[in-house]
Amino acid sequence: MVNKVKKDDTVVLIDQSYKKYIINVNGKIDKYKGVGVFDPSTLIGKKYGKQLLIGSKQFWILSPSLKDKLQCIKRRAQIILPRDAAHIIMNCSIEPGYTVLEAGIGSGSLTIALANFVAQKGKVISYDIREDFIKHTIKNLKMAKIEDFVETKIKDITKGIDEKELDAIILDIPNPWDAVEHAWKALKTGGYLCSYSPLISQLEKTVKEIKKYSFIEVKTFENIQRKMVVSEQGTRPSFQMLGHTGYLTFARKVL
């Protein structure tokens, strides 16, 4: 089966160093960052999976995957990396159809990952106190074609949560401990609370606050990822490595 690019498709162009650019095929002739000036409609009829020349550069053309979308996010705030999003999704036991609340929205990295897994029937509700962050993120959500499954609110989660019976709540705010009581009330029985924090004092205060409420399975961990380099000379771990992202704390509501 050969798939070809059609009129209303959104595609990802991947260059030879695997930099990625998500392009709407019926967009107008314009200067596209990393690609140059070109007319997206010229992509119509091209075979997915093939490399093609645009300007002076070769690009593979593919249908955007979750990873493509996450890698094409325009960042304003520090983002939650896909690797940490993966742990959040697993440890919060996310299922398609779930209703999940996150605060704050950041640049929408975790939002997109969550929406990917709860769609089509589920929903992500995303609070942020800054309207500009929300507006910025909505562009990323549209790029990822996932905006229908996300509801945004300009709201401070430490002041309260409107929703009830939430399947999971994820906190990526400077003072997660101030949202713990609200989170307990808003979660369904058996629902998961997650907090992502770079600082040790943050996880410490959050864990202490969590222990005041009926939560079980309280745990905190950090994840370290290391690439392996496989070359003609041999195999070894990569010298480049990110030493830290954030600590992940999880807890589960009981009565």
Added chain:
Amino acid sequence: MVNKVKKDDTVVLIDQSYKKYIINVNGKIDKYKGVGVFDPSTLIGKKYGKQLLIGSKQFWILSPSLKDKLQCIKRRAQIILPRDAAHIIMNCSIEPGYTVLEAGIGSGSLTIALANFVAQKGKVISYDIREDFIKHTIKNLKMAKIEDFVETKIKDITKGIDEKELDAIILDIPNPWDAVEHAWKALKTGGYLCSYSPLISQLEKTVKEIKKYSFIEVKTFENIQRKMVVSEQGTRPSFQMLGHTGYLTFARKVL
């Protein structure tokens, strides 16, 4: 809203050291491992989220989450841990509705995680050369109530793949390199191949084989997870730590 256990529910009982037991409420009076002899129907009408006394032990009673199911698997083979399953799901860009192939089936740990995220419209196809492993795993799938979304086959993936246009293929076999060519053919354009291997020689041979075919974004990494201990005395990383699980190699099909 108060939820109570009903006649046909499956519940998870969680003891005070967070050991978990998934129980079918309309099962018969029997000796249940970790719980003792009891009549599951006595659970009917109990409030979800409450702790209750069964025999001489206290258990919280909850509706089973993905993590509960993964932690209740009966193991025969070495399992892929939830943390590695999380990375596989993220890096293969799994979406609800996808059709995903895995080989071998192991004890069904990855199978359950994959099925959780592709259900209801998607499907996991699982090959294994050993019928006894498949039979054993089907019990775990039934425990997880996920068996409708999994198709098992007694089949050696290194001999060929029946399916076409697969969204992702995950290899957890001793000789993944022997399945790479078949995987390339069976994947959709843009689909992901993943291989999980504990040994360095395995990842090395697999990467070399992958490089013979039209795959891009080939990368291998390992994930290390460390718990944090938060106590009255202070906070520190846990002394207990698993030093290694397996290397994860990913690649993506192009033409």
Added chain:
Amino acid sequence: MVNKVKKDDTVVLIDQSYKKYIINVNGKIDKYKGVGVFDPSTLIGKKYGKQLLIGSKQFWILSPSLKDKLQCIKRRAQIILPRDAAHIIMNCSIEPGYTVLEAGIGSGSLTIALANFVAQKGKVISYDIREDFIKHTIKNLKMAKIEDFVETKIKDITKGIDEKELDAIILDIPNPWDAVEHAWKALKTGGYLCSYSPLISQLEKTVKEIKKYSFIEVKTFENIQRKMVVSEQGTRPSFQMLGHTGYLTFARKVL
């Protein structure tokens, strides 16, 4: 050159799982832990490096190395592992001939390592508030034949330091911050302070206290070590791993 065991030697017996027993050749017939009842004088004339049968077990017989001594310590308190001792010695720029102060003495693990590197002209001064710990450690120092280069004192380092112009001071006490001012006064210009602490709050308070005095090059790190398993099947990191020992903080006195 063939070396044979002589009358006044101290030897290490190493069994096939590399457990080690340091034995004084002119000790009396006795029950030796891990070896059984035997007469040490029967070792006289044996070739160093050879395996020999004692009771029903095979032992290699060698002259004790620093690592042998460290591995034969009888523990009462938690010890500083050789790997951390190595970092302390390097980052305190220890040289033969130096005078180094440590507090507390623990079971003498760091004491022996330090004494090994400062002997013959240098000296380790070791404070501990508990006489029983000092007495216990002196036995370990004698086993390591290093007692001539160690001076012990029943003394609380947070109450003051008798010595002046010390080359380095190493703190392994619950409240290292209380010794920082005394340490600054007792160090030579350019001398190093080190603090070893398992808890994050300990390193935090210590670093904050250090910053009140004229110290430069203040840094804290943790060391993680992972064994590699090389077998017929292939090579991989070990599953067994110690997740944490302690944080090492270093600082250097200026005026």
Added chain:
Amino acid sequence: MVNKVKKDDTVVLIDQSYKKYIINVNGKIDKYKGVGVFDPSTLIGKKYGKQLLIGSKQFWILSPSLKDKLQCIKRRAQIILPRDAAHIIMNCSIEPGYTVLEAGIGSGSLTIALANFVAQKGKVISYDIREDFIKHTIKNLKMAKIEDFVETKIKDITKGIDEKELDAIILDIPNPWDAVEHAWKALKTGGYLCSYSPLISQLEKTVKEIKKYSFIEVKTFENIQRKMVVSEQGTRPSFQMLGHTGYLTFARKVL
């Protein structure tokens, strides 16, 4: 006791970002890298430990420590970092007075560390096949004032070792397995062999070769070090981290 810089001293100047410059006080007026044009004799009479202005920059002036020397090495080849040197020294049970052989010499980083610990009575013998590396390293040894305890040889260790009864041999060459037999012969009974290799295939081949000879306590490990950041905001692991240096293999000669 106040120490002042004297006529024949070698000093280390440390700027405010802790960059270091080792300077011979009776050197001539010249342009010194990182310091600028100045006359070293103007340092005479300055107090050690004080900060002073040279040109437009502030420098602390201290007597050079081992760490200062290691950080001031001029690099040509990739160096063995102080942290790995520390593990080598500990796991080879180096003692003052020992005679230790290394090959190759690199830029002299390990050479200086070893010489620091075996001096004054001991000696480091250093083989390298490249005369230019040896010449370059000798400059670093002179900077570290340790050249009297190092003997260099233009020699390929895989062709044989002249010395006998060596206390330890450290290999930092591309093909360490080719030196294993020679190393066994040249070591004293109970002496340690160490090999430092970045690639997994190197450690694998070396371990396999080591197992052909009478060595015990064969082990390989890697060391990972992570800095902690302690600031006003809180404490966390550093984002910057070196993912890999090299694998360290150790073995001990028996008969």
